[in-house]
Amino acid sequence: xxxxxxxxxxxxxxMATSVIATQRATYLKHLLTQASAAADESGLGxxxxxEKAIAQVNARSFPAGRDxxxxxxxxxxxLKLPFERAHxxxxxxxxxxxxxxxxxxxxxxxxxxxxxxxTQSGLTQSGLTQSGLTQSGLxxxxxxxxxxxxxxxxxxxxxxxxxxxxxxxRSDGSDGSDGSDGSDxxxxxxxxxxxxxxxxxxxxxxxxxxxxxxxDKLAQVQGSGEVxxxxxxxxxxxxxxxxLKADQKVEQPIHxxxxxxxxxxxxxxxxxxxxxxxxxxxxxxxxxxxxxxLQPRCNNSVTEIVLAEGAQINHIRLQDEGxxxxxxAKTAVSxxxxxxxxxxxxxxxxxxxxxxxxxxxxxPQTDTHLYGLSALQGKQLAxxxxxxxxxxxxxxxxxxxxNVVDDRAHAVFNGKVxxxxxxxFTDAAQLNRNLMLSSKARIDTKPELDIVAxxxxxxxxxxxxxxxADEVFYLQSRGISAEQAQRLLLYGFAMEIVEKISVxxxxxxxxxxxxxxxx
Amino acid sequence: xINENAKTILSVRNLHASVEGTEILKGLxxxxxxxxxxxxxxxxxxxxxxxxxxxxxxPDYTVTAGEVIFQGQDLLAxxxxxxxxxxxxxxxxxxxxIPGVSNRDFLRVAYNAHRKARDEEEIDVFDFxxxxxxxxxxxxxxxxxxxxxxxxGFSGGEKKxxxxxxxxxxxxxxxxxxxxxxxxxxxxxKTVSSGVNQLSTPDNATVLITHYQRLLNYIxxxxxxxxxxxxxxxxxxxxxxxxxxxxxxxxxxPEEAVV
Numbered sequence: 206x207x208x209x210x211x212x213x214x215x216x217x218x219x220m221a222t223s224v225i226a227t228q229r230a231t232y233l234k235h236l237l238t239q240a241s242a243a244a245d246e247s248g249l250g251x252x253x254x255x256e257k258a259i260a261q262v263n264a265r266s267f268p269a270g271r272d273x274x275x276x277x278x279x280x281x282x283x284l285k286l287p288f289e290r291a292h293x294x295x296x297x298x299x300x301x302x303x304x305x306x307x308x309x310x311x312x313x314x315x316x317x318x319x320x321x322x323x324t325q326s327g328l329t330q331s332g333l334t335q336s337g338l339t340q341s342g343l344x345x346x347x348x349x350x351x352x353x354x355x356x357x358x359x360x361x362x363x364x365x366x367x368x369x370x371x372x373x374x375r376s377d378g379s380d381g382s383d384g385s386d387g388s389d390x391x392x393x394x395x396x397x398x399x400x401x402x403x404x405x406x407x408x409x410x411x412x413x414x415x416x417x418x419x420x421d422k423l424a425q426v427q428g429s430g431e432v433x434x435x436x437x438x439x440x441x442x443x444x445x446x447x448x449l450k451a452d453q454k455v456e457q458p459i460h461x462x463x464x465x466x467x468x469x470x471x472x473x474x475x476x477x478x479x480x481x482x483x484x485x486x487x488x489x490x491x492x493x494x495x496x497x498x499l500q501p502r503c504n505n506s507v508t509e510i511v512l513a514e515g516a517q518i519n520h521i522r523l524q525d526e527g528x529x530x531x532x533x534a535k536t537a538v539s540x541x542x543x544x545x546x547x548x549x550x551x552x553x554x555x556x557x558x559x560x561x562x563x564x565x566x567x568x569p570q571t572d573t574h575l576y577g578l579s580a581l582q583g584k585q586l587a588x589x590x591x592x593x594x595x596x597x598x599x600x601x602x603x604x605x606x607x608n609v610v611d612d613r614a615h616a617v618f619n620g621k622v623x624x625x626x627x628x629x630f631t632d633a634a635q636l637n638r639n640l641m642l643s644s645k646a647r648i649d650t651k652p653e654l655d656i657v658a659x660x661x662x663x664x665x666x667x668x669x670x671x672x673x674a675d676e677v678f679y680l681q682s683r684g685i686s687a688e689q690a691q692r693l694l695l696y697g698f699a700m701e702i703v704e705k706i707s708v709x710x711x712x713x714x715x716x717x718x719x720x721x722x723x724x
Numbered sequence: 725x726i727n728e729n730a731k732t733i734l735s736v737r738n739l740h741a742s743v744e745g746t747e748i749l750k751g752l753x754x755x756x757x758x759x760x761x762x763x764x765x766x767x768x769x770x771x772x773x774x775x776x777x778x779x780x781x782x783p784d785y786t787v788t789a790g791e792v793i794f795q796g797q798d799l800l801a802x803x804x805x806x807x808x809x810x811x812x813x814x815x816x817x818x819x820x821x822i823p824g825v826s827n828r829d830f831l832r833v834a835y836n837a838h839r840k841a842r843d844e845e846e847i848d849v850f851d852f853x854x855x856x857x858x859x860x861x862x863x864x865x866x867x868x869x870x871x872x873x874x875x876x877g878f879s880g881g882e883k884k885x886x887x888x889x890x891x892x893x894x895x896x897x898x899x900x901x902x903x904x905x906x907x908x909x910x911x912x913x914k915t916v917s918s919g920v921n922q923l924s925t926p927d928n929a930t931v932l933i934t935h936y937q938r939l940l941n942y943i944x945x946x947x948x949x950x951x952x953x954x955x956x957x958x959x960x961x962x963x964x965x966x967x968x969x970x971x972x973x974x975x976x977x978p979e980e981a982v983v
Contacts, residue, residue, distance in 0.1 A: 681803070681805045697824030699824065
């Protein structure tokens, strides 16, 4: 502080800056203390991994506006909220209450998350918020495989696991094959593990193997030292594990549901291992709890996806958190030769949401498709930071990010594409389209192309526009009012991304959600 | 079909309109009765397309003088969607693409908007599907087009067919077809013309705006008008189109209008 005062031309602002810097350092220390405590309580061990992560956090600072990576996304509001870790008891209580009522579908609306554990129905239709709409929509979908967490703690009563040696496992430990279709599932689930780490390590059949996998794969992708990622590694309570053994093709979507309760910080971790020529559709839903959707909280999520040769993952990511939630997330993907990864990310919720999407090529002839939609209102901010690192030849990559901003909302897109000298014959295209519905809304778009190879096709474009008068007129000339025409155009703009979602019921839930949004 | 006793559908008197301060229509007079098919021909820049857009209510055009009475109503006082719902239909020269909105949804929303404007009950998805599939036959449009985004990736001919499908669905009292023949090959031209002919009744009227006589071989007009400098300068029967085809416009159009 003294150095600032003596050298700064404006001692006052110099002091203010350094006060904030101290505040940031204190805040980060607080988050790390909470993370370490959560790690201790998790009983997962992983001593070496945690220690390394703690060192990484200590070597870094809490992001400030002067950090280029955080230039448009101001986290200073978070500093006022000394989030504490979420305790496991809440999830345990809910787990018990549901087990008693033997509810198997994902009926969060019948679970009173706010009072964490009471069995009475907590939500009425009239009380449904926008994110509640998503929640009730998801409840209509019959998942075959599902892992649900509350504040990062696993809720077995709302989950349907899979382990190699048996068919999907239900909450009560029954094998879930009581239905007539059980035989198909059990044939398919050979070699498919869908379960939380906390349960796998205590399973004699998996314990040793899983520990090895976690040590080999977790936090190994580039960028693991980034401050929030390292905090996550230091503090996750559990890891949702999806492990597809070679040639396993899972037809039914695998759904990971992340919901939260109370004012707290949770570090959510998912690890997906796709062995050679395996495939699946992964759905991650981050849904606010409509009963306390105005409760401030922070969800720091990291999902690591490792695709071996010829593996295919179709990833659908839905962020519809409460409106006071700081949602900070990373999806880190590594793609071996001939693998295919597609991601459709929809951001509708959160006060501030950030999604780092990083795809690293680990072999030639990969195929990558990244689609994203942020639809924001009020004072919401959504930031999509993507990195596509192409370092082997003959890959194709497509990226389309769309943002719609109303009111004073703010969308940020920073899309990096790196094509190294070795990545000859790359065919990549990036497009960012932004629609501004209000003069007070804000868009920051920053495509960054770094292309070293010379024999490649790399197209990119970014547009910011309002609804086109000619399009509105065309609809009006068919009898549709100007207002309804605008809603229809808005719906169309958003649905172009939603349509990429291959899971039909989910696409419908989102279609309804978008219709409500546009209204 | 000319019937002297038919009711007047459209009556345009001394219409003046401008775009960005430039006057395009300069005292246009035009009258259409039920059952009639009119063709408006003329050189580029004569104001044909402007006239069609003014009738539909395009916001870029300002009417500075004159009146337009549509079935006894002051058309210019209505919003574009109200004009459509009262029975005016414009088939666009360049139909717009609406990505992300399926043709089926678009058509249903438009159809229900018409019904609502007439205090009729909205039609449900299933009844609508039956209706639209039946209407699709009028323009020989494959039903797979209904599930594609509106006009997105459609060829020129498919877009024009889609315009006529909308017309078949909304059944306007006055259909204005702006260069519907442009960019059509002969097969598409026949299909589109056949659709328009099927939809033409003694109770409605059609105005064709075209450059070429070719279209008029398939849709035979009762009247042919020549537009120049924002006015109708000559009116005749269908033989006028043939004469224009062989002699050009020089003999009708005032000297200064010929570039």
